[in-house]
Amino acid sequence: MSKAKAGLLQGTLDMLILKALFAGPLHGYGIGQRIAQISGDELKIEEGSLYPGLYRLERRGWIESEWDVSANNQRAKFYKLTRAGRKQLIIEEQNWERLASATMKALRAN
Amino acid sequence: MSRIKTTVDFIHAWQCPDEIADEVEAELSFHVQMRTSANIEKGMAPHEAQLAAWQSFGDFDRVKVSCCEIKRDFPFDLKPIKMGLYIAIACLAGAVALIAVNLPHHTPFGVLWQLIAIAVLMRAFLIGRKKQDNATK
Numbered sequence: 495m496s497k498a499k500a501g502l503l504q505g506t507l508d509m510l511i512l513k514a515l516f517a518g519p520l521h522g523y524g525i526g527q528r529i530a531q532i533s534g535d536e537l538k539i540e541e542g543s544l545y546p547g548l549y550r551l552e553r554r555g556w557i558e559s560e561w562d563v564s565a566n567n568q569r570a571k572f573y574k575l576t577r578a579g580r581k582q583l584i585i586e587e588q589n590w591e592r593l594a595s596a597t598m599k600a601l602r603a604n
Numbered sequence: 605m606s607r608i609k610t611t612v613d614f615i616h617a618w619q620c621p622d623e624i625a626d627e628v629e630a631e632l633s634f635h636v637q638m639r640t641s642a643n644i645e646k647g648m649a650p651h652e653a654q655l656a657a658w659q660s661f662g663d664f665d666r667v668k669v670s671c672c673e674i675k676r677d678f679p680f681d682l683k684p685i686k687m688g689l690y691i692a693i694a695c696l697a698g699a700v701a702l703i704a705v706n707l708p709h710h711t712p713f714g715v716l717w718q719l720i721a722i723a724v725l726m727r728a729f730l731i732g733r734k735k736q737d738n739a740t741k
Contacts, residue, residue, distance in 0.1 A: 522631060523638040541639065542662035545632060549674040555610070564634075566641070571631045 507539065507547050509586040512579055515557060519574040521564060522548060548573060556582050610679045617675040628671045636661055690731060697724040 514520065514528040525548070526541050551557045556579035564570040575583070617624050636657050643653030658664070700721045 521634065523635045526635075540662045541635065541660050542632070542664065542667040545628075545635075545667050546670040546674060549671045553610070553674060553677065553679055555606075566638075568634060568637070569630070570634050571627075 505586070506590075507543070508551060509583070509590060510537070511544070511547055511551060512556060512575060512583040512586065515573055515575045515579070516583060519560075519572045521570040521572050523570075525573065551579070554582075555579075607680075613675070614679045617672075621672065621676070624675050625668065625672055628668050628675075632661070632664060632668060632671075636664070690728075690735070693724075693728050693731065697721070697728045700724050 510529050510533075511525055513532065514525045517528070520528060522544055523541075526539065526544055529537060529539065548557065548559075552559055552573070556576060557573045558576055559571050559573050561569060562572050636654075639657035639660060640650075640654045643656050644650060646653075648656060661667075700717070701724075703717060703721075
């Protein structure tokens with residue numbers, strides 16, 4: 495799949511955000527960078543689309559935010575995973591694995 | 605986020621929409637600044653770096669509006685509230701029916717109560733049946 499064509503489903507983006515925050519608190523820009531890093535630069539998301547996702551996840555109680563000072567001494571909003579978010583990440587990963595495995599099975603069928 | 609904090613945030617989003625919009629804008633602007641700095645570090649000229657940062661961000665205003673709308677969305681599941689409403693209607697229907705059967709039926713007032721009781725019970729029945737149909741679909 496070409497990087498340009500790698501579109502993301504809503505649920506997938508949510509899962510990737512949760513996964514990016516698993517290692518620790520990050521600001522929005524950092525989350526985008528982390529997703530790119532953990533996907534080996536394969537997943538390119540439109541940077542702006544990250545933020546509605548972050549706000550939705552915060553509303554669901556899976557992440558929480560706090561204004562703090564970034565490494566370059568600027569005020570930034572940092573997000574971190576909540577306990578509910580950690581549980582949700584496990585559920586999302588299991589669902590994703592099941593879906594991927596079922597899809598592969600279907601594609602390999604004669 | 606606790607339910608209390610969620611509720612406070614929701615009320616705040618409606619009370620101070622400008623403050624929320626400024627906060628969202630500050631957050632998004634920080635992102636564009638960070639991207640610009642990264643582009644400059646990669647060797648782009650400052651103007652070119654900024655332009656590229658805005659392009660890679662996408663539609664800034666649309667994102668800002670979306671974020672503000674999410675902040676103003678009702679934060680809780682409406683199902684339990686609706687369920688509570690149906691229970692209240694059922695209780696009301698029961699109470700009306702109880703009053704109606706205990707009233708003398710030969711007076712116009714008694715007949716009116718009975719008609720109201722029938723109407724309320726009929727409405728409650730129809731709502732219940734519609735909900736059941738939706739659940740089985």
